[in-house]
Amino acid sequence: MRLLAFEARELSMIAILPMHLERLRSNRPDAHVFFIVGFSTAGGLHYNVQLWPVKYFELRAALAHLWNRDRIIAESPLRGLAVKCSTLLPPAHGAWVNWDADFEKLYPYDPEKAKSLLAKIFTPCTGPDGRPAWCDPREGGRLVEIEILSLPEATSPTYWWIAQYIKSEAEAIGLRVTIKAVSSRELDAATAAGTAQTWIIGWSFGRFPTFMYYFWHSSEIRPGGWNEWRVNDSRLDAILDRFYFTKDMKEAMEYGWKAQELLAKEIIPWIPTYTSIGITAFDGAVDRDSIILAYAPPLKDPVGFSAFWWFTVKYKDRTFGGVLRYYHTVDLTTYHPATYLWASEADAIFRIYIPTMYTRPEDIYAEPRIPMFLKYFKIDEVTYEGTKAYRFTITLFEGIKWQDGVELTAEDYAYTVLKFGRELKTRRYYGPDIEQLIDVKVVNKTTLELYFKDYGWVDPFAYTERVILPKHVFERLPNPLEDPSTLPHPTIPGLPAMIGNGPYALAKIREIAYAELVWNPWFYYRHPDRTVKFATVTIPSTVDEGKSFKVSVTLVDYLGARATNASVTLKLTGPITLTLTVSHVGGGVYEATVPGLRAGTYSVEIYAEQPIMKWSVDNKYSTKVTVGAVVGPGPVGPTIERPPAVVIEIPGIPPVQITPPPMISFAAPEVKVTTPVVTLSSTEAVPKTTETVAAVAPATLSYGAVALSIVALGIAVAVRRK
Numbered sequence: 001m002r003l004l005a006f007e008a009r010e011l012s013m014i015a016i017l018p019m020h021l022e023r024l025r026s027n028r029p030d031a032h033v034f035f036i037v038g039f040s041t042a043g044g045l046h047y048n049v050q051l052w053p054v055k056y057f058e059l060r061a062a063l064a065h066l067w068n069r070d071r072i073i074a075e076s077p078l079r080g081l082a083v084k085c086s087t088l089l090p091p092a093h094g095a096w097v098n099w100d101a102d103f104e105k106l107y108p109y110d111p112e113k114a115k116s117l118l119a120k121i122f123t124p125c126t127g128p129d130g131r132p133a134w135c136d137p138r139e140g141g142r143l144v145e146i147e148i149l150s151l152p153e154a155t156s157p158t159y160w161w162i163a164q165y166i167k168s169e170a171e172a173i174g175l176r177v178t179i180k181a182v183s184s185r186e187l188d189a190a191t192a193a194g195t196a197q198t199w200i201i202g203w204s205f206g207r208f209p210t211f212m213y214y215f216w217h218s219s220e221i222r223p224g225g226w227n228e229w230r231v232n233d234s235r236l237d238a239i240l241d242r243f244y245f246t247k248d249m250k251e252a253m254e255y256g257w258k259a260q261e262l263l264a265k266e267i268i269p270w271i272p273t274y275t276s277i278g279i280t281a282f283d284g285a286v287d288r289d290s291i292i293l294a295y296a297p298p299l300k301d302p303v304g305f306s307a308f309w310w311f312t313v314k315y316k317d318r319t320f321g322g323v324l325r326y327y328h329t330v331d332l333t334t335y336h337p338a339t340y341l342w343a344s345e346a347d348a349i350f351r352i353y354i355p356t357m358y359t360r361p362e363d364i365y366a367e368p369r370i371p372m373f374l375k376y377f378k379i380d381e382v383t384y385e386g387t388k389a390y391r392f393t394i395t396l397f398e399g400i401k402w403q404d405g406v407e408l409t410a411e412d413y414a415y416t417v418l419k420f421g422r423e424l425k426t427r428r429y430y431g432p433d434i435e436q437l438i439d440v441k442v443v444n445k446t447t448l449e450l451y452f453k454d455y456g457w458v459d460p461f462a463y464t465e466r467v468i469l470p471k472h473v474f475e476r477l478p479n480p481l482e483d484p485s486t487l488p489h490p491t492i493p494g495l496p497a498m499i500g501n502g503p504y505a506l507a508k509i510r511e512i513a514y515a516e517l518v519w520n521p522w523f524y525y526r527h528p529d530r531t532v533k534f535a536t537v538t539i540p541s542t543v544d545e546g547k548s549f550k551v552s553v554t555l556v557d558y559l560g561a562r563a564t565n566a567s568v569t570l571k572l573t574g575p576i577t578l579t580l581t582v583s584h585v586g587g588g589v590y591e592a593t594v595p596g597l598r599a600g601t602y603s604v605e606i607y608a609e610q611p612i613m614k615w616s617v618d619n620k621y622s623t624k625v626t627v628g629a630v631v632g633p634g635p636v637g638p639t640i641e642r643p644p645a646v647v648i649e650i651p652g653i654p655p656v657q658i659t660p661p662p663m664i665s666f667a668a669p670e671v672k673v674t675t676p677v678v679t680l681s682s683t684e685a686v687p688k689t690t691e692t693v694a695a696v697a698p699a700t701l702s703y704g705a706v707a708l709s710i711v712a713l714g715i716a717v718a719v720r721r722k
Helices: 002-007 018-027 057-064 069-075 091-096 111-121 157-171 184-193 211-216 234-245 249-267 343-352 410-423 459-464 699-713
Strands: 013-015 032-037 040-047 082-084 123-126 132-136 145-150 176-181 198-204 274-282 374-384 387-396 437-442 447-452 504-506 517-519 533-538 542-544 549-556 567-573 577-586 589-594 600-612 615-628 639-641 646-650 653-658 663-665 671-673 719-721
Touching: 002 013, 002 018, 018 032, 018 274, 040 157, 057 111, 069 082, 069 157, 069 274, 091 249, 145 157, 145 184, 157 176, 157 198, 184 198, 211 234, 211 249, 234 249, 343 504, 343 517, 374 447, 374 459, 387 410, 387 459, 410 437, 410 447, 533 600, 533 615, 549 567, 549 600, 567 589
Parallel strands: 145 176, 145 198, 542 615
Antiparallel strands: 013 274, 032 274, 040 198, 040 274, 082 274, 123 132, 374 387, 387 447, 437 447, 504 517, 533 549, 549 589, 567 577, 567 600, 577 589, 600 615, 639 663, 646 653, 671 719
16 A cells, blocks of 8 residues: 555655565656665564463473574565574674574574473373364463464564464464454553563664663563563563663673573573664655755764754755655554654654754764754762762753744753653653652753762763653643643644654644644754845945935745745944834835934844744844945134234334234034934734744834934934034
C-alpha cells in the first residue's frame, strides 16, 4: 500500500524493504535512495524470563540453537540486505561489544543440541493431535507451547517471516508454537503488563549502550519501567550499578563487557538477529543537495546526511514551500516526549521538540557537540547542607521561544527534571541519576544548578542533551501524562498543547492517525532567508537640518511575493530619538515622512514584522543619516557707522589722528519659530495570535516628549533666521 502510494506520488518519502528495491528503481527512477546503518537490533526473539515456559533457561537456549542468521537475512524480505547481529549490542557500538558473548559462538545453529537442552527439563510426549511434543513434568505434564506475538505481515513482513521461521524450526523438534498478530498498541500493552511470553521486535539505540542498565536492572521492573524482560539478577544489578556510576568511560566499558557475558551465557533476554540497513527513498522532486549537504546550525559548512536534513529539506523548483508527506509505521500510542515508545512516534516528536545539544554529524563522539540551546555547562564538587555533593551548572541561551511565544527558561528545565523525572518517573526522564538527585535550584532566567549525591559517566551527556518541556503548558493540563498532541492549548485558542521549540510545529490537534506539521517561524535556527525581506529601501544619506524627508521600503515574503500585511516601524537615534510607523501604501510598499531633525548623525533602524500562520517573522535594516546645518546668507545684526577721522595739529607737536567712537544703531532680526506637525500613530506590530509578550508602546509617548522639548528649548531645528 505504501509503495503504491509512493509510486503514485502521494507520498514524498518512504522506507523501502530490500525486496521492493528493484521495483522502486524501475517504477520511480527519479527517486533519491539512501542507505543507512545505525545503532539498532532487529528481528530478535524476546523473552519474559519469568513466564512459563520460557522461564527455563534451557528452553531459551534451545531456541537460540535454531537461529540461522544467514538464512534469515538471505531468504526473508531482507533479501540479503542487513548486517548480521549476533551480540546483544549491535556491531555499530564497536569497542563496547563483547565478542566473547557472541551468540554465533555460544549457540551455533544445531537442532540436535536444541533437542538435548529440551530433554533436560521436559519429557517427550504426544499432543492431542497425535504429533510428538514436549511436556513439563513440573507442571503436571502440561503440553509445552509457546505463543509468539508479532506485528502483522502487512506492516512488518520481515518480522512475520521470522515468526514463521521460528515456528517451522521449533515444530521440527517437537516444540509447539502459535503466532499471534498484534498491533503495536497491543504489543506495547502486553509487554508492559508482563503478559507476553515471547515477541519479535527491534530497538534503536543511542551512541552509548546505557540501555543495558535500563533494560535489565531489576529496579526497572516497575509500572512504566523499561525492564519488560523481567530480568532480576542481583549479580547483574551489581555489575550494572558499577557500569553506570563510574566516572571513567573505559571502566564503564569493562563492566559493560561483564554484563553482556552474564546476559548471554546465563540469562538470554533475547536472541539477536540483524541490524537493519535503513533504505529511504525521496521523491525525485526533492532537492537532493538539501538532504545530503545539509548544514548543522551553528556550523557553517555542509555536514552530509544527518538528522539536520529536517532543517533544510526543500524541493528543486523552489527555495521554500511545499508539502512533505510521510507516514507512521505503527499504530500510534502517544506523541508525549516523556512516555513515547516507538521510533515512528519519535520521528514526529523530535521535529517539534529538540535537545539542548546535538552530536556532530561527521563524528557523533567528537567534542564539542553542537549547541542548540545550551550556552554553558560545568560540574564541580561542593558541600551541600554539610554533605559532599556534585553540582551541575547549566546555562541556556536567552531569547529561545516556545511556539506560543513564551520564552524558554531555566524554570522549564527544572520543571522537566522534577515533574517527569522525580515525581512521575516516566520512561524518558527517570533513571538512576534521579535517585541521586538532591536538589534543583533556579539561579536566574537562564541558569540552574542541580545537586547530586553521585553521578555516572553518561550523566554529563544526558543533561547537556536534554529535551526540555514547557512548564507553562504541562502544569496547566489536567493530566500532564496525557498526549499533548490531542489536547488544546490551556490558554491560547487555536493551538494544540504540544508546544515545542524545534524546526516544526503541530499545526492543529492531531487526529487518530494523522498529524500536520508546519515550519516554525520562531525556531531559533530558522533558515536566515526564511523571513520577510527588504527588496528596496529608499532613504537619503544626508539631509538639511530642519527639513523633512521621506523613507520608502518595499517588502517581499520568504517566497518572493510582495508582503502587504507587514507592520513596519522606523527608529532614528541621535541628538534626539524618534520612532515612527511606516504605513503600507500598496503593493508591498511602505512609506513614512520624517519631520525636520536637529543637526547630527542618526542611526536608522527599520523593523518589519509579518504574520505567518499563527506566528510571525521579522527582519531589520540599518543605516545612518547625517543631518547638517543649513548654509545661507549671513545673519541680520547691528549696523556700525563710523564718522571721518579728525586730524589735530598743535605747533611744536607732531600731528595726532583721532577716530571718534562709532555711532551704533540696531535692527532687530525677524525670528520665526516653526513647530513641526507630525501625525502620530501607534507603532504596535500586528498582534501575534499566539504571542504572550508585552505589546510595543505607541509612538505617541516617545515622540510627544521630543516635540515638547523642541518647543520649550527653542532648538535650532525649529528656528529660522533671515
